[in-house]
Amino acid sequence: MIARYLPPLLSGTLFGGGLALGGMTNPARVRGFLDIFGNWDPTLAFVMGGAVIVMAIAWRIQARLAHPLFAPKFALPTRTDLTPKLIGGSALFGIGWGVAGLCPGPAVAALVIEPASAATFVAAMIAGMGIVRLIEKD
Amino acid sequence: MMLPGFPDAAPLAGLGGGILIGLAAALMLLGAGRIAGVSGIASRALGISDSGMSKSSAWMFIIGLPLGAFIVAVWSGGLDAKFAGTGALIAAGLLVGIGTRLGSGCTSGHGVCGVSRLSQRSVVATVTFMAAGIATVAIMNAMGLEVLQ
Secondary structure (H helix, E strand, O other): OOOOHHHHHHHHHHHHHHHHHHHOOOOHHHHHHHHHOOOOOOOOHHHHHHHHHHHHHHHHHHOOOOOOOOOOOOOOOOOOOOHHHHHHHHHHHHHHHHHHHHOOOHHHHHHHHHHHHHEEEEEHHHHHHHHHHHHOOO | EOOOOOOOOHHHHHHHHHHHHOOOHHHHHHOOOOOHHHHHHHHHHHHOOOHHHHHHHHHHHHHHHHHHHHHHHHHHHOOOOOOEOOOHHHHEEEEHHHHHHHOOOOOHHHHHHHHHHHOHHHHHHHHHHHHHHHHHHHHHHHOOOOOOO
């Protein structure tokens, strides 16, 4: 029970703590990063850089492991095809990210920082995810 | 520490936060054998996606996000945050929800986990959402649209 639930809970907690520490739960900072033609705030580049460096090392370790530490096998994405759906979806996501300065992780983490605003965004985000699910089912 | 030329930037806090995010994603990869992609895990927790980790694991990860932010907020004596108004939040939330499902990921799954793996799909997705975000902010600023309250 503990061995099963503790790793994802610990991962989520570290993730949320990292987002908050890095200032990503503040949409003004995220929009400041995207504002490269105005008053640019490079903080997000440091967040992304720190995370990517640690994960680049993790991928080297992963390549040497036969299976994960707490699971029987790795379940990782294998697709390599570039599709209009991937690019169009990412573009829509980027527009939304630019409008409010929120992406999924910081929005969920910010539920304890600015509950009403974060909940409004998260509810709309869930609705958007549900819409795609409904369309793709047909 | 201040970054010369950028008095508002917080490079050390940013780097520290990024390392924590990297460790979180590394724990998910090396411990559970999965990608720490928030949009995918959130839709898994809600039953919008059928594939991925168990629903209970997905909920544990999602509950951890505000828990971690809460710990940092208490430890640092409160966090600054300036959010958009309701209309902008709803429009942006819809776009982010639709876009991340169609695009199979967001800043965490593509931007951190995929880019560090040099996944072709993730690099293209990350360049695309970064460019779209930059263009959106630039256009909104040019139009004089101030959404943050």
